[in-house]
Amino acid sequence: MAKVSQTQRLRDLLEDAIIQGRYPPGGRLDPEALEREYQCSRTPVREAIQQLAMSGMVRVVPKRGTFVTQLSVAELVERFEVMAELEGMCARLAARRITEDELMGLREAHEACRRMAAAGDANGYYYENGVFHQRIYEASHNHFLAQEASRLHAVLQPYRRMQLHMRHRLERSLTEHEAVLTAIAEGDGQRAEAEIKSHVQIQGERFNDLVASVQQLQQTGSD
Amino acid sequence: MAKVSQTQRLRDLLEDAIIQGRYPPGGRLDPEALEREYQCSRTPVREAIQQLAMSGMVRVVPKRGTFVTQLSVAELVERFEVMAELEGMCARLAARRITEDELMGLREAHEACRRMAAAGDANGYYYENGVFHQRIYEASHNHFLAQEASRLHAVLQPYRRMQLHMRHRLERSLTEHEAVLTAIAEGDGQRAEAEIKSHVQIQGERFNDLVASVQQLQQTGSD
DNA sequence: TATACAACATTTGCATACAAGATATAGATG
């Protein structure tokens, strides 16, 4: 049943690897290494890379090579701004449209986050946090919106990860989730939107943290 | 200077053709015909089509061929819902961030729309309307947002076109533009957002018009 | 006449060869 093309397989694998930070932002993707690693020719590699480029995960610098997208601070701010808006829209719609089953699923995702936060497991939280947000996207009952939100979320994942390792970020994040969940459960779209926007937005000290992280990343990646 | 790859050239050409309705939604894209028409081999054609598929302009039905995307009513509603949100965000930001020069450009675009409406030139209006919206995207000073808005705008163009041919739609549209422009000029982000949202959103009778148009289109395309 | 099976055509995915453009490096010359 899982009869997928090499191109698709490669694309998914690379995407996961990038999201999980196994290919660091700014790092070069060597086509020949990928050919050997995945036992295929240039064509699937090339196509997978093109598709990743389309979705913004990698950047192709003509005649220089393809690199994992390394967003500048300015580009990151732009994307977080849009992400906040999209998530806000998802939450607003979800508050109106979520089903009982979906609400249960969302609560479960929240509880999973709570367990990870309690255990101080940043990586585990990182994963469950993604599930929580994904559930909200889907509860918007706008498939296209959910898809776009997921795509942008994926691009931002490597940077979110850095945020989550910041001190006390887990507890704060969890508290914010709580507020979002409550608003959605009560069907209060306005509040759900406002809560998740402030959850996603990079503001105050977190902005400085982000700048610091990115700069460190760019130091590391440039050798 | 314009040293672009065949793939890119083909992609842009096809995209334009689809946006301008020269390839009708639901219509099949014959790879061999494209090879001959653009004097190239299968590879660039294949890659261009893949990229268009990624951006949602065409759909590949396995072993059947690739077809210009024909959105169902449900899919259209979803996309217009997102479009309204993105445009709303653009307008809100533009109200705060627009420069004097950009504001002049926006006024000019609006005047161009007015001339076309006065002349009853629906196609001309259709074009200038695109310029007007594009200027707002750019005035948001969020390049990523502008890019995403443009992309979605492009996908929806064929369907907007149908709307513009509706009776009195031009004048209504112009009046709504006026309201948006005023709000932006006054720096009133909230109002600008609200105005452009109601301008973009498909509501009331326009929803029925849209359904009718799409159904007619699907009749025509299926023979 | 309808159904099933087989041959055929189309489409897609993958590999590979070839060409062109750009960069880097090394050598030569000022």
Place this chain on the structure above:
DNA sequence: CATCTATATCTTGTATGCAAATGTTGTATA
């Protein structure tokens, strides 16, 4: 020692061949 140039190498872009999967068509038989 620096700079310019030429060559080599690396990367991307394009063409094309081949094979596999699937859809289609036609024919034969019940």
